Protein backbone atom coordinates (compact mmCIF):
# COMPACT_ATOMS: atom_id res chain seq x y z
CA UNK A 466 0.00 0.00 0.00
CA UNK A 467 1.24 3.50 -0.83
CA UNK A 468 1.89 5.87 2.10
CA UNK A 469 0.95 8.88 -0.01
CA UNK A 470 -1.01 8.75 -3.24
CA UNK A 471 -2.23 11.47 -5.57
CA UNK A 472 -4.60 10.42 -8.28
CA UNK A 473 -5.76 12.63 -11.14
CA UNK A 474 -5.07 15.81 -9.17
CA UNK A 475 -6.04 19.14 -10.76
CA UNK A 476 -5.14 22.48 -9.22
CA UNK A 477 -5.16 26.17 -10.23
CA UNK A 478 -4.46 29.26 -8.10
CA UNK A 479 -7.41 31.67 -8.24
CA UNK A 480 -7.40 33.71 -11.48
CA UNK A 481 -4.35 31.82 -12.81
CA UNK A 482 -3.85 29.12 -15.41
CA UNK A 483 -3.97 25.55 -14.04
CA UNK A 484 -0.76 24.25 -12.45
CA UNK A 485 -1.71 20.55 -12.17
CA UNK A 486 -3.81 18.75 -14.80
CA UNK A 487 -4.38 15.25 -13.49
CA UNK A 488 -1.12 14.51 -11.67
CA UNK A 489 -0.61 10.95 -10.37
CA UNK A 490 2.00 9.91 -7.83
CA UNK A 491 2.47 7.19 -5.23
CA UNK A 492 5.09 6.96 -2.49
CA UNK A 493 5.75 3.49 -1.05
CA UNK A 494 7.48 2.68 2.25
CA UNK A 495 11.26 2.95 2.01
CA UNK A 496 11.21 5.00 -1.19
CA UNK A 497 13.12 8.23 -1.70
CA UNK A 498 11.12 9.70 -4.56
CA UNK A 499 12.73 12.69 -6.28
CA UNK A 500 10.65 15.22 -8.18
CA UNK A 501 12.17 17.54 -10.71
CA UNK A 502 10.80 20.02 -13.24
CA UNK A 503 11.24 23.59 -14.40
CA UNK A 504 10.82 26.64 -12.15
CA UNK A 505 7.12 27.22 -11.72
CA UNK A 506 6.17 23.68 -12.85
CA UNK A 507 4.19 23.17 -9.62
CA UNK A 508 6.49 21.06 -7.42
CA UNK A 509 5.99 23.08 -4.22
CA UNK A 510 2.28 23.26 -5.00
CA UNK A 511 2.20 19.45 -5.18
CA UNK A 512 3.83 19.08 -1.73
CA UNK A 513 1.37 21.61 -0.26
CA UNK A 514 -1.50 19.54 -1.63
CA UNK A 515 -0.10 16.39 0.04
CA UNK A 516 -0.39 18.02 3.49
CA UNK A 517 -3.67 19.82 2.77
CA UNK A 518 -2.29 23.38 2.71
CA UNK A 519 -3.88 23.61 -0.74
CA UNK A 520 -6.96 21.79 -1.93
CA UNK A 521 -7.22 20.27 -5.42
CA UNK A 522 -10.21 21.14 -7.60
CA UNK A 523 -10.45 17.49 -8.70
CA UNK A 524 -8.71 14.19 -8.02
CA UNK A 525 -7.93 12.12 -4.91
CA UNK A 526 -5.37 12.64 -2.14
CA UNK A 527 -4.83 9.50 -0.07
CA UNK A 528 -2.45 9.63 2.90
CA UNK A 529 -1.64 6.73 5.23
CA UNK A 530 -4.44 4.62 3.78
CA UNK A 531 -7.25 7.19 4.01
CA UNK A 532 -8.66 9.50 1.39
CA UNK A 533 -8.44 13.11 2.65
CA UNK A 534 -10.83 15.93 1.80
CA UNK A 535 -11.56 18.53 4.48
CA UNK A 536 -8.88 20.44 6.38
CA UNK A 537 -9.59 18.38 9.51
CA UNK A 538 -8.65 15.21 7.56
CA UNK A 539 -5.12 16.59 7.21
CA UNK A 540 -4.37 17.32 10.89
CA UNK A 541 -2.78 13.92 11.47
CA UNK A 542 -1.15 14.01 8.02
CA UNK A 543 0.74 17.18 9.03
CA UNK A 544 1.96 15.40 12.16
CA UNK A 545 2.96 12.21 10.35
CA UNK A 546 4.52 13.85 7.27
CA UNK A 547 7.34 16.24 8.17
CA UNK A 548 7.55 19.10 5.66
CA UNK A 549 10.81 21.02 5.19
CA UNK A 550 9.74 24.17 3.33
CA UNK A 551 11.73 25.72 0.50
CA UNK A 552 12.24 28.90 2.54
CA UNK A 553 13.51 28.29 6.11
CA UNK A 554 12.10 31.66 7.20
CA UNK A 555 8.60 30.16 6.70
CA UNK A 556 9.47 27.51 9.28
CA UNK A 557 11.68 29.06 11.96
CA UNK A 558 9.93 31.52 14.23
CA UNK A 559 11.31 31.07 17.76
CA UNK A 560 14.06 33.23 19.27
CA UNK A 561 16.62 30.42 19.56
CA UNK A 562 17.45 27.19 17.73
CA UNK A 563 16.72 25.05 20.83
CA UNK A 564 13.26 26.59 21.16
CA UNK A 565 12.51 26.09 17.48
CA UNK A 566 13.49 22.40 17.65
CA UNK A 567 11.56 21.94 20.94
CA UNK A 568 8.41 23.57 19.55
CA UNK A 569 7.10 20.49 17.69
CA UNK A 570 7.66 17.95 20.50
CA UNK A 571 6.11 20.37 23.06
CA UNK A 572 3.13 20.78 20.75
CA UNK A 573 2.76 17.01 20.58
CA UNK A 574 2.59 16.83 24.38
CA UNK A 575 6.19 16.24 25.47
CA UNK A 576 7.20 17.68 28.86
CA UNK A 577 9.81 20.50 28.89
CA UNK A 578 12.45 17.97 30.04
CA UNK A 579 11.52 15.42 27.36
CA UNK A 580 11.52 18.13 24.69
CA UNK A 581 15.00 19.31 25.73
CA UNK A 582 16.27 15.72 25.55
CA UNK A 583 14.85 15.46 22.02
CA UNK A 584 16.50 18.80 21.10
CA UNK A 585 19.92 17.57 22.24
CA UNK A 586 19.53 14.15 20.64
CA UNK A 587 18.37 15.63 17.31
CA UNK A 588 21.02 18.35 17.16
CA UNK A 589 23.75 15.86 18.11
CA UNK A 590 22.61 13.49 15.40
CA UNK A 591 22.83 16.29 12.82
CA UNK A 592 26.12 17.56 14.28
CA UNK A 593 24.49 20.91 15.05
CA UNK A 594 25.03 21.20 18.81
CA UNK A 595 27.16 24.30 18.25
CA UNK A 596 24.01 26.10 17.03
CA UNK A 597 21.81 25.06 19.98
CA UNK A 598 21.66 28.44 21.73
CA UNK A 599 22.10 30.68 18.71
CA UNK A 600 19.51 33.28 17.75
CA UNK A 601 17.65 31.71 14.86
CA UNK A 602 17.26 34.75 12.65
CA UNK A 603 20.99 35.43 12.80
CA UNK A 604 21.95 32.04 11.34
CA UNK A 605 23.34 31.79 7.82
CA UNK A 606 21.07 30.46 5.05
CA UNK A 607 22.73 27.03 5.12
CA UNK A 608 22.59 26.83 8.94
CA UNK A 609 18.88 27.70 8.85
CA UNK A 610 18.28 24.97 6.30
CA UNK A 611 19.89 22.32 8.53
CA UNK A 612 17.98 23.61 11.57
CA UNK A 613 14.67 23.30 9.70
CA UNK A 614 15.49 19.64 9.09
CA UNK A 615 16.16 19.30 12.84
CA UNK A 616 12.78 20.86 13.70
CA UNK A 617 11.06 18.29 11.49
CA UNK A 618 13.10 15.24 12.61
CA UNK A 619 12.45 16.17 16.26
CA UNK A 620 8.80 15.20 15.65
CA UNK A 621 9.82 11.75 14.37
CA UNK A 622 7.62 11.85 11.26
CA UNK A 623 6.75 8.74 9.23
CA UNK A 624 7.38 10.48 5.90
CA UNK A 625 9.59 13.43 4.93
CA UNK A 626 8.67 16.04 2.35
CA UNK A 627 11.74 18.05 1.39
CA UNK A 628 11.47 21.11 -0.85
CA UNK A 629 14.87 21.98 -2.36
CA UNK A 630 16.78 20.74 0.70
CA UNK A 631 20.23 21.58 -0.75
CA UNK A 632 19.44 25.30 -1.25
CA UNK A 633 22.12 27.41 0.44
CA UNK A 634 24.22 24.39 1.46
CA UNK A 635 27.92 24.26 0.63
CA UNK A 636 29.46 21.08 -0.80
CA UNK A 637 30.46 19.70 2.58
CA UNK A 638 27.01 20.23 4.10
CA UNK A 639 25.31 18.87 0.99
CA UNK A 640 27.39 15.68 1.33
CA UNK A 641 26.50 15.49 5.03
CA UNK A 642 22.82 15.96 4.25
CA UNK A 643 23.02 13.05 1.79
CA UNK A 644 24.59 10.84 4.50
CA UNK A 645 21.94 11.89 7.05
CA UNK A 646 19.03 11.29 4.68
CA UNK A 647 20.44 7.93 3.54
CA UNK A 648 20.66 6.86 7.19
CA UNK A 649 16.96 7.60 7.86
CA UNK A 650 14.31 4.88 7.56
CA UNK A 651 11.53 7.24 6.47
CA UNK A 652 10.11 7.30 2.95
CA UNK A 653 10.61 10.75 1.43
CA UNK A 654 9.53 12.98 -1.42
CA UNK A 655 12.42 15.20 -2.40
CA UNK A 656 11.87 18.16 -4.71
CA UNK A 657 15.25 19.08 -6.11
CA UNK A 658 16.84 20.80 -9.10
CA UNK A 659 20.20 19.32 -8.09
CA UNK A 660 20.92 16.29 -10.36
CA UNK A 661 23.96 15.15 -8.34
CA UNK A 662 21.90 15.17 -5.14
CA UNK A 663 19.02 13.30 -6.80
CA UNK A 664 21.39 10.68 -8.19
CA UNK A 665 23.00 10.08 -4.79
CA UNK A 666 19.75 9.88 -2.89
CA UNK A 667 16.79 9.00 -5.06
CA UNK A 668 15.40 5.51 -5.49
CA UNK A 669 13.21 6.93 -8.29
CA UNK A 670 12.67 10.26 -10.07
CA UNK A 671 9.54 11.78 -11.57
CA UNK A 672 9.44 14.92 -13.67
CA UNK A 673 6.59 17.42 -13.35
CA UNK A 674 5.82 18.94 -16.70
CA UNK A 675 2.66 20.47 -18.15
CA UNK A 676 0.80 19.62 -14.96
CA UNK A 677 1.59 15.89 -15.10
CA UNK A 678 4.12 13.67 -13.37
CA UNK A 679 6.01 11.14 -15.45
CA UNK A 680 9.29 9.26 -15.47
CA UNK A 681 11.92 11.49 -17.12
CA UNK A 682 12.88 10.59 -20.67
CA UNK A 683 16.33 8.95 -20.29
CA UNK A 684 17.28 10.15 -23.79
CA UNK A 685 16.69 13.77 -22.87
CA UNK A 686 19.71 15.17 -20.97
CA UNK A 687 17.83 18.41 -20.43
CA UNK A 688 14.97 16.58 -18.70
CA UNK A 689 17.31 14.80 -16.28
CA UNK A 690 19.30 17.87 -15.40
CA UNK A 691 16.43 20.33 -14.83
Ligand SMILES: Nc1ncnc2c1ncn2[C@@H]1O[C@H](COP(=O)(O)OP(=O)(O)OP(=O)(O)O)[C@@H](O)[C@H]1O
Nearest residue numbers: 478479481484502503504505506507508509510511
Ligand atom coordinates in the same frame (compact mmCIF):
# COMPACT_ATOMS: atom_id res chain seq x y z
N1 LIG B 1 -0.08 31.85 -4.06
C1 LIG B 1 0.01 31.85 -5.38
N2 LIG B 1 -0.85 32.55 -6.15
C2 LIG B 1 -0.77 32.53 -7.50
N3 LIG B 1 0.15 31.82 -8.19
C3 LIG B 1 1.03 31.09 -7.47
C4 LIG B 1 1.02 31.07 -6.05
N4 LIG B 1 2.02 30.26 -5.61
C5 LIG B 1 2.62 29.79 -6.73
N5 LIG B 1 2.04 30.29 -7.83
C6 LIG B 1 2.39 30.00 -9.23
O1 LIG B 1 2.10 28.63 -9.46
C7 LIG B 1 3.11 28.05 -10.31
C8 LIG B 1 3.75 26.86 -9.60
O2 LIG B 1 4.49 27.32 -8.48
P1 LIG B 1 5.36 26.36 -7.58
O3 LIG B 1 5.97 27.19 -6.49
O4 LIG B 1 4.55 25.18 -7.19
O5 LIG B 1 6.47 25.87 -8.64
P2 LIG B 1 7.83 25.07 -8.40
O6 LIG B 1 7.85 23.97 -9.44
O7 LIG B 1 7.94 24.65 -6.99
O8 LIG B 1 8.90 26.18 -8.79
P3 LIG B 1 10.44 26.40 -8.34
O9 LIG B 1 11.25 25.32 -9.02
O10 LIG B 1 10.74 27.74 -8.92
O11 LIG B 1 10.49 26.37 -6.84
C9 LIG B 1 4.08 29.17 -10.63
O12 LIG B 1 3.73 29.72 -11.87
C10 LIG B 1 3.85 30.19 -9.52
O13 LIG B 1 4.12 31.49 -9.96
